[in-house]
Amino acid sequence: MVDVIPKHIKDVWDRWNIRGAIILSLTLQAILICFSPLRKRTPRSLLIILVWTSYLLADWSANFAVGLISKNQGKESKPDDPPQDKKLMALWAPFLLLHLGGPDTITAFALEDNALWLRHVFGLVFQAIAGVYVVLQSLPNSLLVIIALVFASGAIKYIERTTALYSASLDKFRDSMIQAPDPGPNYAKLMEEYKAKNEARLPTKIILIDEPDKEHRPKKLVHPSKALSGERKDSQHPSNGSSRGRKDTTKLYHLEIVQYAYRFFNTFKGLVVNLIFSFRERDESLEIFENLKDAEEALRIIEVELGFLYDALFTKIAVLHTFIGSLSRVVASGTLVAAFILFHKKPNKWKDFHDADVVVTYTLFGVGLALDFISILLFMFSDWTFAALTSLKDDPEEALWSPFHKAFNWLLGQRKLSWMKQACYENGEHNCTQECKCEQKCTQECKCVNVHDVLTTQFFLRRWCGSMNVFNFLAYATNAKVERIHDARSGFRIYSWIIIAYPFGLVNFVIQKLGEWMMKGISVVHRAITRKVNETSRKKLWARRCLFPFYIGFVSNIPHATKSFCNGILDFFDISDVLDKIHKNLFVHGEPMTKQLWEFMFEELKTKSKFGDSPENAKRISLARGEWTLRANLPEGADREKLVRYVTNVDYDQSLLMWHIATELCYQNKKETIPKDYDKSKHYSYREFSKIISDYMMYLLILQPGLMSEVAGIGKIRFRDTLAEADKFFQRRHIENYRDVELASETILDISSDVDPMGVKGDRSKSVLFDASRLAKDLMKLEEHFEIDKWEILSKVWVELLCHAACHCDATAHVEQLTRGAELINFVWLLMAHFGLTDQFQINKGDARAKLIIGK
Template sequence: MVDVIPKHIKDVWDRWNIRGAVILSLTLQAILICFSPLRKRTPRRLLIMLVWSSYLLADWSANFAVGLISKNQGKELKPDDPPQDKKLMALWAPFLLLHLGGPDTITAFALEDNALWLRHVFGLVFQAIAGVYVVLMSLPNSLWVIILLVFISGTIKYLERTTALYSASLDKFRDSMIEAPDPGPNYAKLMEEYKAKKEARLPTKIILIDEPDKENRPKKLEHPSLALKRKEKLTHLAIAQYAYKFFNTFKGLVVNLIFSFRERDESLEIFENLVDPEEALRIIEIELGFLYDALFTKIAVLHTIFGTVSRVVASGTLVAAFIIFHKKDNKRREFHRADVKVTYTLFAVGLVLDFISILLFLFSDWTCATHSSLKDDPEEPLSLKDRIFDKLLGLRKLRWTEQVCKHKCTTEGKKPCITERNDKSYQKKKKEGDGKCSIEQKHHVLTTTFFLRRWCGSINVFNFIAFATKAEVVRIHDARGDFRRISWVIISFPFIKLNWIIQKVVGWIVDVINDVHKWISQRVNAFSRSRPWARRTIHPIYFEFISRIPHFIKSVWDVLSEFFDISDTLDMVHKTLFVHGEPLTKELWEFIFNELRNKSKYGDSPENAKRISLARGEWTLRENLPADAEREKLVRYVTKVDYDQSLLMWHIATELCYQQHEEETIPKGDDEKKEHYSNREFSKIISDYMMYLLILQPSLMSEVAGIGKIRFRDTLAEADKFFERRHIEDKRSVKIATENIRNVNCETEPMSVKGDRSKSVLFDASRLAKDLTEMEKTHKKDKWEILSKVWVELLCYAACHCDATSHVEQLSRGAELINFVWLLMAHFGLTDQFQINKGDARAKLIIGK
């Protein structure tokens, strides 16, 4: 009988399977502890795939290795095996229990993993039983003290992981925030007293004294420094302390708890009095980091008394076990040399990973925030400990780099140019008098070092017109270094070209097949007319069988593609090639912050706050434009259509306006001109960002997306048809495409001509762009100011209507701007979860006249 697997391969497997499985488990632990913290700093799929695969394989490899060791303990020794190898392998079993406890930097890859905490309890029990079985089978064993110490360390690590999963499961997370039951004032007792007084014919009445409303509430809050109108920026430590305070308050957003006016007013007063909007950004990024740590890592558990004690015991027992093993005499003679090296490797790597965990624990935001307290007096000097924490947190502060924006501007020759810092070709044109730029706009882009940042710090954007025309993506800002920039060109350019070539080749093959089929059909028909035998044989064979082969192949491909979701995957990959990251600018954040801060002044009641959060453009239009037909014409583009339809229309209209010349509407003053170009840039970035969310982040837009995917495809199909008819499909120019779209006469509403079967909004968007231009001429209002504010409202609408768990899930993939806007709206009280406005009323019985 022939062996499927050769004998020498079986022998190698029998000798090295346990060692290989143990080393694999150790390697996966090292990958997880080193790379899992990075996933909240970048959305790169390669890193996420590495962490995901390591997370899934880590438990499997440890369980597999324990199974091999258990099997080996009951196996008879071969003559050439060292006599005590089983005793040393018995020490590896508790090491695998230590690995099953997992690193501190990741306990759950997704929120759903937290719900499996009970499974981990059973896993702990059965792994402990397996470990005890292995040790008992190896007795008598001179290593039993070392085994016991490692077993204690592994059990504690596994308990830490199970506790972290338990506390982070949404049900338990909610229960941990629910306060004691509040029955309210004793209504029955009061009414009994009232009835008794009435029966005694005493003049009695009930007076209700409400809790003070917002206007009459005391201004002094829990921390006096919070309400102080400061003139200096917050320290790094104070920012972390506020973030921790608000984390404990607003983590209830994750499980849809409701909040009271006291929490709203405290948060609102702090954020209204911030000196710099950058402070709000830093508070929120640390707050989101706390939320990520509480739901995906052990850190929240370790910063409790139980967690601190358990970590000291676990680390201490592991160090003690290593010292005892290292001092053991004759171990290299008693045990196989390879097994001794594996054991040393387990100890060495285990201690290094444990040391890394301790460093991450000591220098985390949690340590700085939980081991210090807010000062009542902001002028009070910091203690030595607080100064150390402040310096430590200062290493991770936001870093900004000033950049000249790349924007379309007006030249003397009425030609568009691109201004760019140190652009030699531009400087040459400027000296020659051809290419003089009307303004040089500078913004501060976020360039925090990768290993010091708390989130990705960029905004992914996707443009419909650029995708439809297959045009090259142009960045407004570029915070990448030369290496990343060149790497992106090298990686993306072949894919874009290959995709274009494949489309052309497939199109050419289809055309050739159609031409050949047409030529053969004519010949077969002509030949069959004069020959009856051919009409009975050749004609049916060709038309009923041969000519249907391409259609059959296409049908089979369509079925396979739909079953395996191939077409959607290829389509998603294709769209991803047209996505690029714009670094967050300080000016864009300040603009969003100031817009929400201004709106918070109107959200003094739950009803008003809800009305503001539900606005998706109409608030801005009605606040900034006089009541007339022009305003109502624009308002209907947001109130009379679905959100996804409105989003796609305003996106295309924004791009049509962005690409056109604006010589007549550019303000004259330099300050007004800078504001004009800033609003234009903000509109462009947020517009492209919202399109990215709608098309490529369906989980974040699931509650508002509607039939956005259908509208996108129908609009893309109409654009392709239009570009083909205008012979511009191969020019790959956004500017040419937008000019052709704008030149179409759209006086008649598209639906009245085409009907409503197609969901395309291409020419509805063209009508909107023309209405915006007409509004600008009529009211002398900068349309970019209106557009930028409308886009902030559309972004806020999506942020507060996104499911809270989707927001939290996104934190493990680099976080998005929409997550920051969601939490910023909560801080300003612009959410429908602030529903307790008056609290309990206090009733008094008044006896007498």
């Protein structure tokens, strides 16, 4: 009988299978602890795939290794093995339990993993039984004390992970925030007293004493702008890198940013499980955010708050920052260190055990201790630690800053947002004045028309990715190269990406050209053969009866049948959608966040928050998708309702695609003029804001359907129909190969659109290409006739469209996105909650209390 696997390979496997499985498990733990924290800083697919693969294989490899050790304990020793090798392998089983406990930086890859906490309880029980079985098989064993110490450390780590999964499961997460049952005032006692007074014929009545109105409600927090007024001495507060302290004392310190974020995290984490908030929580948040002197502070508070939310749901951090969690970590680390010391001091271990096994054991201890040390460092320098060891005082003037506060503030200052001034691109060139011919990185004295502060925080200091992916419909339809408005990448990153991407682009180009030449060649040959077959069939009867049906009816249809068959295979295995998504991703690039864009959105929501003083108004504002801005910013003579119909009479996804194409048509129009007496820098800023948010919303609609599932509708069908109409139109105009978005835009605008496209085409096609053209022309007429900057209107409409999507996106989808670098829509979602612009506040119903009044 022939062995499928050669004997020497089997011998190698028998000798190294346990050691290999142990090293594999250890390697996966190192990958998880080092790379899993990075997934909240970048959406890169390669990193996510690496973490996902390691997360799935980590438990499997540890279980597999325990099984191999258990099986090996029952086997008879070979003559060339040292007598106590199995006793050393009994020490490896508790290490695998330690690995199953997982690193602190990741307990769940997705929210669904938290619901499997009960499975981990059973896993803990059975792995403990397997470990005990392995140890019992090795008795008597001189390593029993060391094994017990490692076993204790592993059991504690496994319990920590199970507890983290349990507390982060949505049901338990909701239960942890629900307060104790409140029976309210004693109704029965009140009515008994009321009845007794009436029977005694005393003039009695019951009145309800309402809670004070919001203007008279007590304010629990002193606002930052007041708390950090010039009255506080610099000597009482930590300096920002200088001994003299900070001159601008109206801004929040780095430590205070984390403290406010932690307070708001404990309040608004109920958003994840759709809890209802009281008016007090709304007013407390609104008071702080409305009076912040700088919108950047709001951005910093929200990014730290989202970090707390990520840690609570996907890591052990929240569990470890409890008293029991901290104590368990001290015990787990202490027992592991004690076990290593005892093993290192054990005499004759190199004689009693195989050298390779001793090396593996030292590797397990060394790497395990190193990973544990890294976990402790991450624990000590996390935002949770700074928030837990300090408290936000109601009256900061009474709080004297200690050296610890200064140290904490300095450490947090290393992770502050970094900005770089950068001139904006316009048509591939920097948008500069004649007097200023600056480079991409501008100086403080730059006189560019449009210079913005671009977020350039270093990768390892970020709390989120800091950029927005954008996708443009017309660039995709014309296969045009997309120009970046801002580019925060360093020169090394730009050139390295070109070096990496160039071979793939070259191969793709060669394949496309070969395909085109092949199809043209087949077409030429087919036409020649068809002409010859037709000529022969007219002259010869046998050709007419045999050759013509065979070629025309069978051979000529083979390419079409092959294409249909391949398409059927792709659809059956759901590969076509994957290929289509890969193709679309070629037209996606990241636009860095700019300070001016965030300030613009912050001020828009801050203004709207003033009108959200009742649940009805707050809900109406959150539901608005452009009509609020159009009615508030357009004069009556501007035919407001004509533009309002573009958002109220259509579905959200239809409105999104229509306004996106209209925005691009206006953006590519080079004949536009700036209204008189209008700030040129504001005009270009609004133009840029509209372009970025428009392309970002199209990216969400087409490539992030999970975030837009509540409002997307049939957006995919509309996109495909609009793309089909665009392709057909470009082919008729013979511009399909120009790859020029500006030319395509001019050609679309040249088509007369006096008649409603729906009246001509009907509703069979869902295309909105020429509806968008009509909208663009209406916006241009608005600017021409009323001297209103259309870009100001467009930018504010896009903010409303973004807010509509943010507050209608499922909360779990927002949380899931935090594991992929976070998105701007997550920040807008939380910012709307801070301003009270959601339907999760009951802000007009206080706690009315009944009081029995007895008259004279």
